[in-house]
Amino acid sequence: MVDADGHNVATKRAMIRPAEGQGDGNAADRMTIPFNKPYLTGREGEYITDALARGHLSGDGNYTRRCQAWLETRTGAAKVLLTHSCTAALEMAAMLADIGPGDEVILPSYTFVSTANAFVLRGAVPVFVDIRPDTLNLDESRIEAAVTPRTRAIVPVHYAGVGCDMDPIMAIAERHGLIVIEDAAQGLMATYRGRGLGSIGHLGTLSFHETKNIISGEGGALLINDPALAHRAEIIREKGTNRSAFFRGAVDKYTWVDLGSSYLPAEIVAAFLWAQLEEAEAITRRRLDIWSHYHGRLEAAERAGLLRRPVVPEGCGHNAHMYYLLLADLGRRTRFIASLKQQDIQATFHYVPLDSAPMGRRAGRAAGDLTHTRDLADRLVRLPLWAGLEPHQQRVAAAIDTALAGLDAGSADTTAMGLT
Numbered sequence: 122m123v124d125a126d127g128h129n130v131a132t133k134r135a136m137i138r139p140a141e142g143q144g145d146g147n148a149a150d151r152m153t154i155p156f157n158k159p160y161l162t163g164r165e166g167e168y169i170t171d172a173l174a175r176g177h178l179s180g181d182g183n184y185t186r187r188c189q190a191w192l193e194t195r196t197g198a199a200k201v202l203l204t205h206s207c208t209a210a211l212e213m214a215a216m217l218a219d220i221g222p223g224d225e226v227i228l229p230s231y232t233f234v235s236t237a238n239a240f241v242l243r244g245a246v247p248v249f250v251d252i253r254p255d256t257l258n259l260d261e262s263r264i265e266a267a268v269t270p271r272t273r274a275i276v277p278v279h280y281a282g283v284g285c286d287m288d289p290i291m292a293i294a295e296r297h298g299l300i301v302i303e304d305a306a307q308g309l310m311a312t313y314r315g316r317g318l319g320s321i322g323h324l325g326t327l328s329f330h331e332t333k334n335i336i337s338g339e340g341g342a343l344l345i346n347d348p349a350l351a352h353r354a355e356i357i358r359e360k361g362t363n364r365s366a367f368f369r370g371a372v373d374k375y376t377w378v379d380l381g382s383s384y385l386p387a388e389i390v391a392a393f394l395w396a397q398l399e400e401a402e403a404i405t406r407r408r409l410d411i412w413s414h415y416h417g418r419l420e421a422a423e424r425a426g427l428l429r430r431p432v433v434p435e436g437c438g439h440n441a442h443m444y445y446l447l448l449a450d451l452g453r454r455t456r457f458i459a460s461l462k463q464q465d466i467q468a469t470f471h472y473v474p475l476d477s478a479p480m481g482r483r484a485g486r487a488a489g490d491l492t493h494t495r496d497l498a499d500r501l502v503r504l505p506l507w508a509g510l511e512p513h514q515q516r517v518a519a520a521i522d523t524a525l526a527g528l529d530a531g532s533a534d535t536t537a538m539g540l541t
């Protein structure tokens with residue numbers, strides 16, 4: 122069973138180490154193909170053992186510093202701080218942006234709860250704006266109409282590791298004096314006009330949850346692109362104290378100086394992450410190959426009007442975080458997922474739009490209609506995509522053919538799919 126965010130509930134713990142099954146498709150060919158399978162590079166244990174031997178077990182040790190430096194180089198962010206999760210990084214971003222009661226924050230409704238929750242925790246009102254039908258990202262052309270005197274921030278979410286159109290978003294933010302916090306939970310190794318996702322806004326956030334491309338079980342990072350925010354970010358991450366400055370020798374004792382919480386991951390988590398970052402290029406290449414295989418194999422079905430494939434706009438270098446399809450309607454999606462399940466392949470839908478969720482209705486409001494949000498949320502299905510899927514791809518593709526053949530293609534509404 123797979124939950125709405127793709128967390129593999131039933132087989133999640135049946136993780137296969139590289140030597141046991143990530144290369145060989147023969148014996149395992151009738152196994153259930155999970156939606157997600159966390160990939161291990163094989164060096165995680167070695168680095169965790171080393172971290173233990175070094176004796177620095179809390180945060181901000183050798184492995185944390187290595188990971189942060191790697192992420193700064195790779196993304197181009199001025200400063201990176203590892204956190205427990207992307208959720209934690211978003212909460213830090215909300216504090217850094219001084220978001221308070223009654224402030225408004227513009228974001229898509231089609232996103233994970235944390236994108237909104239981080240700001241609601243500070244008393245802010247999430248203002249939901251519709252998404253673009255091609256990328257399912259925040260529709261930049263609708264942002265300005267949602268700005269009011271209370272608006273403080275825009276939070277673009279790079280869905281599926283495909284960049285939002287950041288140039289117009291940054292221009293709107295500048296015109297209205299707003300802060301931009303990129304939710305790049307799915308975006309490590311992806312770019313917009315050559316810039317790493319998360320490094321373009323004032324702040325950005327990454328996730329290393331086991332469902333992401335590069336993982337540490339739970340984990341995340343805050344990208345600080347506005348250097349003026351860097352000092353306070355350290356304080357917020359260290360429970361509101363100037364402890365980091367103390368350890369650098371910049372002050373002779375540390376004390377409570379600001380708002381904050383405990384957002385540092387332990388060194389063993391950073392050691393795990395280091396093993397993944399070392400392989401980040403190779404993991405991304407494997408995922409991109411799998412993504413391209415799906416994309417090529419499904420071209421004919423798109424031309425036949427059975428589905429719509431993902432769109433990657435020019436200027437966006439994606440990271441193959443996800444391969445999704447848009448079917449004609451909810452009924453067809455339900456039958457498609459059920460057919461794959463019968464063939465022992467897990468596929469899953471994605472977000473329930475936040476504006477329609479009980480908490481979203483209480484805490485937020487929509488700006489304008491959310492037509493694409495509603496429509497696309499009902500029709501989207503995500504296919505298995507993980508390093509190690511390669512030997513099973515023919516089987517998955519054949520199962521997709523069978524599932525599509527079972528749909529009533531004759532009445533598929535291609536207008537609704539954006540094919541006309």
Ligand SMILES: Cc1ncc(COP(=O)(O)O)c(C=O)c1O
Binds near residue numbers: 209235236306328
């Ligand atoms: C868009 C988005 N934002 C935030 C998060 C939260 O990430 P984490 O699980 O690291 O807190 C996720 C996780 O799925 C996500 O997809």
